Amino acid sequence: MAEGMTWSIEEADKLTQAEVYGRVLTQLGEKDPRIVAMTADLAKSTKIGAFEQKFPERFINMGIAENSLFGIAAGMALAGFKPVVSTFAVFAALRSAEFVRTDICYQNLDVKIIATHAGISFGQAGSTHHCTEDIAVMRSFANMTVIVPADGIETGNAVAAAMDWPGPVYIRIGRGFEPPVNTRADYGFEIGKAVTMRDGRDITLICCGVTVLQAVRAARILETQGLSVRIINMHTIKPIDREAILKAVVETRRIVTIEEHNVMSGLGSAVGEVIAESGKACAFTKLGIPDAYAIVGYPEDLYNHYKIDADGIVEAVSALMGREIEEDENWDDET
């Protein structure tokens, strides 16, 4: 992270991701006058409105016009500004996908998108407001960087890092309060560099967003069953940390991915691509929302329903530990 793009909030672990984002953005706005904040009638919901309180002259609310939100952001970037744009993930990634792709990514413009209410974090709202496709969509856009922070503290780190990262960035966060995984901000967050939350030899859990905490909880249970569990917080989906995945393949031979997203084309697929290209045998399974529209409910109930909470992860790990994998006689040349 370049000098200047730092942030500091007391008790960030007690705030929602969006609350941390709004406050951090406001702090960064002090340091970089090129930052302009833009939304489409969701200033309060996305918490980007915090920036407006401090810098009303650098805040633009489009009204409910998401396509123009991204088109106008592209124009602002062409005019030399650094637009930070917030709306719900479902609108950023789906309604406005072509504007994000063509106006921002194709032109490789310095626009940062912080999309809230992602995944099933707004579970009660129903599928019109769920977004279990955004990782898939955004990672398929050339030039786009995709980050899924685990909690509020990591959201602060990601937003700050994105300001110094060239080109378009998509940061996906949730809606309400989720218990934090991190207690300190200085754990060395770097875009594209996964965080190993704990080391282990028997199996690796690769997760992002709210599932990182669930993986940590699952690992505690699994440890009592005698398993040594590695946890990789893959906060950056693109560019993905290939090295961390390949190391896990060689060293643990069993990998579970967990994401609050359709199991198709999200984190699990991104990890699976790396595993497949490695040519090494690996027992692998993906946890996430099945290829269906999620049921309505409170997020924690849905995490349980879709087996991406600690209990679901424990169940999946137990199943995967029983799966046979083809032995490779050349283990030694890999480590």
Next chain:
Amino acid sequence: MPLTQEDIKRLREKAKEIRKAIIDITFTAGGGHIGGSLSQTDILVTLYYKYLNIDPKNPKWEDRDRVILSKGHGGLGWAAILGDLGYFDKALLKNFNKTGSPFGMHLDMLKVPGCDASTGSLGHGLGIAVGLALGARMAGKAYRTYCVMGDGELCEGSVWEASIIGAFHKLDNLTAFVDRNKLMIDGPTEEITLLESLNEKFASFGWEALRVDGHDFNALAGAIEKARTVKGKPTVIICDTIKGKCVDYMENDYKWHYGGLDSDMRDKALASIENFYAKA
């Protein structure tokens, strides 16, 4: 300042050269969006050769006026002008559409000097232009932003989103044009949808709405100058044009939205252009 006789002579000469270049490029490219390139020519020629504050030797000059060709399929005609102005060696236009060329049908701002935004997906340009105009004001810059739209793209809802936002922000540093050639790919606009009355539509959205003959340099100049004096709102200049203008066998025929030319058709097109400009 109205145009002088000298101005008009010069603009006519440029328009003729550009139209002939459009025919030549279409011939070597194997095909192109020829009808709309010909209909927009007088609008772009008036802007580029009379009004824009630009420096082709310094295409990224931060105080330059911006041009967003929202009807990105007019890229072939636009490239002919940018090449003529010296943004790049116009001999490169022989590679238009060719594999590996910087010039595709819809110009890419990362590859073509002078191209201020990569367009082609209709309904995108006005939003980008609104962003540039807002950014100019926020940065305290005096440059103007010009956005040239096709008439067919006014079907896109995003145009009207951007229109509302541009009017709300009172962007009097923004001028939009509509190349109203009345034809879209599948036929006449008013047989496919309901665009008119465009003046009333834009005016009711809070814009200064002007309407001119898009092939009349005096009328275009008058509207562009008027737009510079309008305060507190953006201006749209609806330009009545003829698709395929100056090529007799293409004029007002929607089938010439896109097409290729063999040498005989090229020669006839060039002769038709010569013939048009030979008249007083």
